[in-house]
Amino acid sequence: MTTVDEQTEGAPTRAWLMGAAAWLVPGLGHLLQGKWWRALLLSGAVWICFIAGFQMGGHLFKYTGSEPGLSALLQVPPMIANLGNGLAYIVCWLWDYGFAHGEQQAALPTFEFGWTFLLVAGLLNYLAMLDAFDIAARRKS
């Protein structure tokens, strides 16, 4: 029986690479390990959630520092959740796409569902990333 410390120390470099791949592109970490079925299910769910979020009028969060005082920090937790989308978030950030929202967009009945879906897409991908890491570290099959 191994302890938690032994498991953490024993995680090979490959496991960290698989975790990084899974974070960068949803499903890639499982795909590289030959887990086709898991890759299909996880990437499908995360991508559908992400695209549906934008379709419903949602927007991404980023830390701007423009808010007064400590209220600027309120942007950080949702930004961390959005960051779970990996490359998709980075591309949107580089192109400055999907961060702002106009009055028309905010008036949509699905506006709040939209950004919630975008947050959840990132959080679900964090779960997928941990799963890919655990499989590569042989903690699960």
Added chain:
Amino acid sequence: MRHFLVMTAFAALAGIVFGTVAKNSAREQFMYGLKVFAEFMIIGLVLAWILYFIPF
């Protein structure tokens, strides 16, 4: 109706991911995903009815 569909989609997507990462065999994944889906739906509907009767 739109809200219900969005909630159903949300529960289905969360159920797929939770079921896939939490269990190993296909049957266990399906059953656990179904359980998570049902829990999201039931809790969502119960909360919706509770909030419906709150007048603010």
